[in-house]
Amino acid sequence: MDQQKPEITNEIGAIRIADEVVATVAGLAAGDVEGVASMSGGWGTDLVEKLGKKNFGKGIKVEVGDYDTKIDIFLTVEYGYPIPTVAETVQKEVKMAVESMTGLKVSAVNVNILGVAVKKTESTFEGTDTDKE
Amino acid sequence: MSAALRWVLFLYNLLFLALAGMCLAAAINRPEPLGYLQAALATPENRLIFGVVALLLLGLTLAVFASMLPKKPGLQQVVIKQSLQGEIAITIPAIKVLIMRAIKPIEGVRDIKPHVSQSVEGLVIKLHMAINPELSVPDLSQQIQSAVKQYLQDIGGLQVAEVRLLVDDFLATGR
Numbered sequence: 553m554d555q556q557k558p559e560i561t562n563e564i565g566a567i568r569i570a571d572e573v574v575a576t577v578a579g580l581a582a583g584d585v586e587g588v589a590s591m592s593g594g595w596g597t598d599l600v601e602k603l604g605k606k607n608f609g610k611g612i613k614v615e616v617g618d619y620d621t622k623i624d625i626f627l628t629v630e631y632g633y634p635i636p637t638v639a640e641t642v643q644k645e646v647k648m649a650v651e652s653m654t655g656l657k658v659s660a661v662n663v664n665i666l667g668v669a670v671k672k673t674e675s676t677f678e679g680t681d682t683d684k685e
Numbered sequence: 686m687s688a689a690l691r692w693v694l695f696l697y698n699l700l701f702l703a704l705a706g707m708c709l710a711a712a713i714n715r716p717e718p719l720g721y722l723q724a725a726l727a728t729p730e731n732r733l734i735f736g737v738v739a740l741l742l743l744g745l746t747l748a749v750f751a752s753m754l755p756k757k758p759g760l761q762q763v764v765i766k767q768s769l770q771g772e773i774a775i776t777i778p779a780i781k782v783l784i785m786r787a788i789k790p791i792e793g794v795r796d797i798k799p800h801v802s803q804s805v806e807g808l809v810i811k812l813h814m815a816i817n818p819e820l821s822v823p824d825l826s827q828q829i830q831s832a833v834k835q836y837l838q839d840i841g842g843l844q845v846a847e848v849r850l851l852v853d854d855f856l857a858t859g860r
Contacts, residue, residue, distance in 0.1 A: 623771075629779075631786060636765055636842035639773040647770065660771035664762065668782040 560655055569654050571616055575609030578623050578661075581649035582612070582642045587633030589669035592626040620659035621650065628667040639663040693749060700742075763803060765842045775841060777801050784810065787836035791828055793817035795856055807844035808837065815854035826850050 559566040579591055591611030613624040623646060629638050643661040650658050707718040725731050761777040784799045798813040810833060816825055830848040837843045 632840075634840055634842065635775060636773060639765070640770070643770040643773075662772040663774070665765075665773075665775040665779050667776070667779050668786070670782075670786070 569616070569656065571614045572609055574614045574616060574621065574623070574650060574654060574656065575612040577650050577653050578614065578625065578646045579609045579612045581645045582625055582627060585638060585641050585645055587630050587638035588642065589628040589630045592628055592666045616656065619657065621656045622660045622662070623650065623658060624662045624664065626664045626666050628669050629665055631668050631670045635665055639665065690749070690752070693745060763801075763808065763843065773842075775843070780808070780837070780841065780843065783837060783841050784812070784833055787833045788812075788829055791825070791832060793820045793825055793856070794829065796854065804846050807846035809846055810837075810848045811851065812848065813851045813853050815856050816852055818855040822852065 559568045561567075582588060583591060593607065593610030611626040613626075615622040615624075625642060625646065627642070629635055642663050646661045647658045650656060707722070710716065710718045726735060762774040763777070763780065765773045765775055767773075780801050781799045784801075785797060788794060788797055794814050794816050796813075796815040800811040800813075802809045802811075812829065812833070814829075816822065829850060833848050834845045837845050
């Protein structure tokens, strides 16, 4: 069985929310923000998506604690959008969505920008490390 | 090289020296060392000791192999902002993409290789590039430095301390 997850209790019983559900809510909220090109889930997740199984929690890492929740987001930003503005909007939208839909308290939303997507005619650059120094 | 690795290599050298000595002796028709080894392996207790030593050597060899494998570097990133809401960070490869986009509109520059590091005052950007020799190098350099610094500050929200340029090569001019 899954390890003990934090739960919301009421007079009828207890409600437990899986991390995957929180990740899906956060992923959908983040993906809707203007300037976000895509969520970065890694090559394994991309391969599974190509086989037809959509993963809305891609690029999201959730830690649900006893009293609060921490969310890490990995995404690619569209070229031309100011990155701090996009990231702050993602933080606000994700926090609002998760708190309103799940009732969990979100203590931090950490946004990690992994790449910049250029125009659709060119490919997405997630950066090739040319460092030899 | 660490001290532990040096000791391991020293032990390996001793072992190979002993092996080489035995093989050399056998080659010149002096099989006494091999005879001593066979005599030593005749008793079960000695065979057990040899087995344990062999296993230890095997473990040591595997550990040395593992330490020699190239380590995948961790994802380097730069923190743009920290607030009560959380942290906003950007990876070094993403910063390089921004640098390339900043330089793209500038004519007369090609083969750009950016290198990004961090200092107390902010980012230190080093650019290796090839430029058109018919253009003024000081003017072009200043244009590139301003463009990169401004773009990273405006779009990336990043503090740039320095932009250093190194012109490796000149572009071939078509005449």
